Amino acid sequence: MPELKPTPIIVFDVNETLLDITTLNPLFERIFGDAAALREWFAQLILYSQTMTLSGLYTPFGELAAGSLKMLASTQGKTIADTDLTELKQLMASMPAHADVAPALERLRDAGLRMVTLTNSASSPAPTALDLAGLSQFFERSFSVESVKKFKPAAQTYQWVADQMAVQPSELIMVACHLWDTIGAQAAGCKGALLTRPHNALLPAANVPQPNFMASHLADLAEQIIAQTSPAQ
Structure with a gap:
C-alpha cells in the first residue's frame, strides 16, 4: 500500500x-478626513512591526498600532486624543x-x-x-x-x-x-x-x-x- x-x-x-479591517474606516474618516488613511496606517504598522523584529526588539502589536496612528497624525498636522486611541483599540478587538x-x-x-x-x-x-x-x-x-x-x-x-x-x-x-x-x-x-x-x-x-x-x-x-x-x- x-x-x-x-x-x-x-x-x-x-x-x-x-x-474585516475596513470597519475601522469611520475612525480614519473622522480623524483624517479620508478613510483611505486606514491603508497608510496599516502599512506603517506592518512596516514597523517588521522593523522591530529585524532590530531584535519587541513591542506588542496594539502599542505599535497606537503609535503608528500618532505618527501618521503628526505627519498630517492632526491631533490624536485618548478617546481616539480607545476607539481604535475597541474597533480592532471587535x-x-x-x-x-x-x-x-x-x-x-x-x-x-x-x-x-x-x-x-x-x-x-x-x-x-x-x-x-x-x-x-x-x-x-x-x-x-x-x-x-x-x-x-x-x-x-x-x-x-x-x-x-x-x-x-x-x-x-x-x-x-x-x-x-x-x-x-x-x-x-x-x-x-x-x-x-x-x-x-x-x-x-x-x-x-x-x-x-x-x-x-x-x-x-x-x-x-x-x-x-x-x-x-
Whole structure:
C-alpha cells in the first residue's frame, strides 16, 4: 500500500484575512478626513512591526498600532486624543468576519482538515476577536507571535507553530491575504495560500516565492486546498 501523507494543518492569519479591517474606516474618516488613511496606517504598522523584529526588539502589536496612528497624525498636522486611541483599540478587538469566511471554514472542517490561527496581535481574555466574530469554534488553537516576540514573517513564528502542533513546517499551509506572510511561511518550509482580497496581490519579481494556492474568494481557496490535501476526499 502507498504511504499515506500526513494531513496538513491550515494556519490562518487573522487581521484582514479573516476579520474585516475596513470597519475601522469611520475612525480614519473622522480623524483624517479620508478613510483611505486606514491603508497608510496599516502599512506603517506592518512596516514597523517588521522593523522591530529585524532590530531584535519587541513591542506588542496594539502599542505599535497606537503609535503608528500618532505618527501618521503628526505627519498630517492632526491631533490624536485618548478617546481616539480607545476607539481604535475597541474597533480592532471587535472586527467582524468577512462574509466568505464562516462558510469556507465550515467546508474545510467538514473535509477533515485541522485549523489554527497565527496573528501578530497579542492574545486577549475572552471573548476574543474570534469569539466575537463567531469563528473560534473552527480552530483547535489560536497562536500569537507574543510567545516568541517576533512578528511575522520571521521564520521563528512559523516554526513555533509547527513545534506546538508537533509537526514539521512542511505540514503547515499558511493562509493569508498578505503576500509577505505567505513568503515568510514558504521560506520557513511551509506551503502558502494567498487570498487576494482588495489591496493585496502578487509581487512579480525574481526569487519571490509564488503561493502554492491562490484565489480571490476564500471558498475557492478552500476548495483548492481540499482537492489536494483533504483526507475526506
